Amino acid sequence: LAGLTGARAQVQASTLAFAGQDLRQFDERTWRKIRGAQIGFVMQDALGSLDPLRLVGKEIAEPLQLHTDLDRAQRDAKVIELLRAVGVPEPELRARQYPYQLSGGLRQRALIASAIACNPRLLIADEPTTALDTTVQAQVLTLLESLRGESTAMLIVSHDLAVVSRLANRVAVMHNGIIVEQGNVDDVLHDPQHPYTQYLLRTGRAVHFRRNQSAARTPLSIVTAKAEQTPPLLQVNGLSKSFKGPDGKDRTVVNQVSLQLRRGKTLGIVGESGSGKTTLTRMILGLETPDSGDIHIKGQPWLSLSAAEKRQLRRSIQVVFQDPLSSFDPRYSVRRVLNEALEVAGHKRSEWPRRAEELLALVKLDAAMLERRPIELSGGQRQRIA
Numbered sequence: 001l002a003g004l005t006g007a008r009a010q011v012q013a014s015t016l017a018f019a020g021q022d023l024r025q026f027d028e029r030t031w032r033k034i035r036g037a038q039i040g041f042v043m044q045d046a047l048g049s050l051d052p053l054r055l056v057g058k059e060i061a062e063p064l065q066l067h068t069d070l071d072r073a074q075r076d077a078k079v080i081e082l083l084r085a086v087g088v089p090e091p092e093l094r095a096r097q098y099p100y101q102l103s104g105g106l107r108q109r110a111l112i113a114s115a116i117a118c119n120p121r122l123l124i125a126d127e128p129t130t131a132l133d134t135t136v137q138a139q140v141l142t143l144l145e146s147l148r149g150e151s152t153a154m155l156i157v158s159h160d161l162a163v164v165s166r167l168a169n170r171v172a173v174m175h176n177g178i179i180v181e182q183g184n185v186d187d188v189l190h191d192p193q194h195p196y197t198q199y200l201l202r203t204g205r206a207v208h209f210r211r212n213q214s215a216a217r218t219p220l221s222i223v224t225a226k227a228e229q230t231p232p233l234l235q236v237n238g239l240s241k242s243f244k245g246p247d248g249k250d251r252t253v254v255n256q257v258s259l260q261l262r263r264g265k266t267l268g269i270v271g272e273s274g275s276g277k278t279t280l281t282r283m284i285l286g287l288e289t290p291d292s293g294d295i296h297i298k299g300q301p302w303l304s305l306s307a308a309e310k311r312q313l314r315r316s317i318q319v320v321f322q323d324p325l326s327s328f329d330p331r332y333s334v335r336r337v338l339n340e341a342l343e344v345a346g347h348k349r350s351e352w353p354r355r356a357e358e359l360l361a362l363v364k365l366d367a368a369m370l371e372r373r374p375i376e377l378s379g380g381q382r383q384r385i386a
Helices: 028-034 056-067 072-085 104-115 134-147 161-167 185-190 195-217 225-229 277-285 307-314 334-344 349-362 367-371 379-385
Strands: 039-042 122-126 153-157 170-175 178-184 234-244 250-261 292-297
Touching: 039 104, 056 072, 056 104, 072 104, 104 122, 104 134, 122 134, 134 153, 134 161, 153 161, 161 185, 161 195, 170 185, 170 195, 178 185, 178 195, 234 277, 250 277, 250 292, 334 349, 334 367, 334 379, 349 367
Parallel strands: 039 122, 122 153
Antiparallel strands: 170 178, 234 250, 234 292
């Protein structure tokens, strides 16, 4: 719908029009005139959609430069206004940072700011709240609601039925590339006719119910003396990290964090976007060096191990990144991505094909995916590959 499927794609339609214009006749130059100006697009993958070599403020200013008569000072002021409107804290600072210096949630909000910069007549949002915490998600949904009006149409693509029910007037349910049911949002979500729609609603309600039941039934945890004697698998003491911003000031992102995690247990770290969660996990993984504090994994001092010792220990530490597309080499097929992980894990080469298919089956993906590259997968498929 935004003319972004690429040169090799075959797009067929009996009708494909926007504001009375036949989009089937558009070349790329014509598309560029309306994309950003009249059609705004919020993509699912925020990091991959932002230019890693360009400041966030420059990224948001680009549609203003291309499609408006604002001078540079006016554009700069509009960028700050847009960042503030989508709930970005310290917008003057964030405008002077690069995408990699922002959390996933902040990148998503910057992307929304860019998409709405020129007040487009049509806003297409592909999973606009996926990377956002609940507080910011509420802010963004309120913002998207405020953008709806007589002059603005909105197309929301989402697996989140709560988002759809809040924003949409009508809903179309897609399965295997086909619209299987559509209609008024209240009718479809409360009286679904198609078996697939019924399945989606049952699944969503079951997950919600299990979460609530789990929260209600979880007993108080009694730590026995025996458990206390078992050394923690992960021990973090007094971890701190600060970064220097574009203004030259140090900003503390993680401040004196201590935690421990024992075998067979799960620790949840919760907090709003930009609260330091990812920086903490990157320090635990050894991808960032803390300013102070120490980390012990399996009783070993992680930060002082040699490179060879760290490589050996890394086999027992795995990570699912927030942004799966950027964590894959774009030249690799899914098979090569999995083979690399299997090799590091010590599996024999002869086992790789069978094990790769087993791993895909565990995350409900077909073995045919093995020959695809990350860019050829949906966001949800990439997350399952990760």
